Amino acid sequence: MRSAPTILHLDMDAFYAAVEQASKPSLRGKPVIVGGLGPRGVVATASYEARRFGVHSAMPTAQARRLCPNGAYLIPRFTLYREVSDTVMALLRGLSPLVEPLSLDEAFVDLEAGGVAFDSATARATGEHLRADIMAATGLSGSVGLAGSKMLAKIASEEAKPAGLLVIEPGTERELLAPMSVRTLPGVGPATGEHLRRAGITTVGDLAEAGEDELVRMVGRAHGAGLYRMALGLDDRPVVAERDAKSVSVEDTFDVDLHDRVRIRYEVQRLADRCVGRLRGSGHSGRTIVLKVRRYDFSTLTRSETLRGPTDDPVVVREAAARLLESVDTTGGVRLLGVGVTGLADYTQEDLFAQADAPATGEGPDSGAAEGGATGRGGRGAAGTGEADGPDGWREPGGEAGPAVALVPATGGARGPEPAAGRRWPAGSDVRHAVYGPGWVQGSGVGRVTVRFERPGSAPGRVRTFRLDDPELEPSDPLPLVGEEEPPPVSDTP
């Protein structure tokens, strides 16, 4: 705990939705919902306009549509979010070498280590400059919290939202925390919150009063002791710039529960390959293979197997995952499958034992192809190709995700034939038309795709509709949010 508020927490406001509004002028001031658009999708981020309708993160998209039927529903574009995030993180690293990113839109900064702030006044000035710099560089607003510890800085930025800055002066924290809900504290979710509520503990002040022994008795040793310290405003965790990954995993939820055992086996193999692709991409190998199965009733079970040594061999991971699957009863149906690797080694090493006795397998999906497609099915499935998954797991619109488009029946994944229409146009994805220039897909279906032609710096643009296979229309990369010159006005006739 420091004597000056020199730990800064930055939280970008409704980040994904704000990026979409910045890049699509017609959406500014309108409810925008970014997330999974399939039947089992959930909301990743809702703009503040959408939140007024009661839409919030983690809500099923179907429910959001009922609450806010006129909102714009878009799939996430992680390539763009990552670019914007890189710009923001670079600004933070200009303040201090000690920057700890928590996600694309959040980070801690140790201002003291950067030598830019040693007291309240300089810390506040630094935070205000930062907000202005982020706005200038990205056109987006972020909220800043400043305090003497990470926990308090994070609480401060939450209180400052949206587009604000709050400093918690050391010495005032207990008084400030006391009336707040226990749910304000990091690590207190629905389960712990309910547990505490049943014991009559609803505020941080109640927690402090309960005492450490009582809390340890209620929620366990580590959690109880940590909770008590947080209730007193004590938190001495340092800002850590580099964090080693501890596990790598991939999972898919299917639009329709899978029943066919052959298909389930095939999906597990695909996931194993994707997982290895990610594992190799990160320069790791791992020793423990984990299979995750969520059944029709949402009950989730995991099975794991630890190998003699770390591996990044797709055959080894595939076979381990297949063995684990054999111990799982899937007769009621499966809504999610996942494959993960833990016990990571920070180097890649051949697993000679396993390779020596591992015959290459090539089991295909040739039966059981009639069941539902994954919400975000990857079309390639080859190991080592790398993945376009975002850090929050949403798949990029690479022409594969897009339930806003007429869904093509699953045809057995990597080996299936191309969809009849040839191309898919996920809502929100970037396109370029030979005549009209850059735009984005507003929606598609029944053989047509509707495109709005506008760009980050332009006025709201016009909408046009094309055939799905229009040769003049093609997917394109996102345009930068700021710094692009306004293009000449587009002629109204082709």
Added chain:
DNA sequence: TCTGGGGTCCTTAGCCCT
């Protein structure tokens, strides 16, 4: 109404070894 994806950390329990 029906609940994503990728992580981390903690707890509990069984087993083996010292």
Added chain:
DNA sequence: TCTGAGGGCTAAGGACCC
């Protein structure tokens, strides 16, 4: 030599976070 305590490892599940 037997027994118990305790540590390390593995497996499974749960809570939480963004």
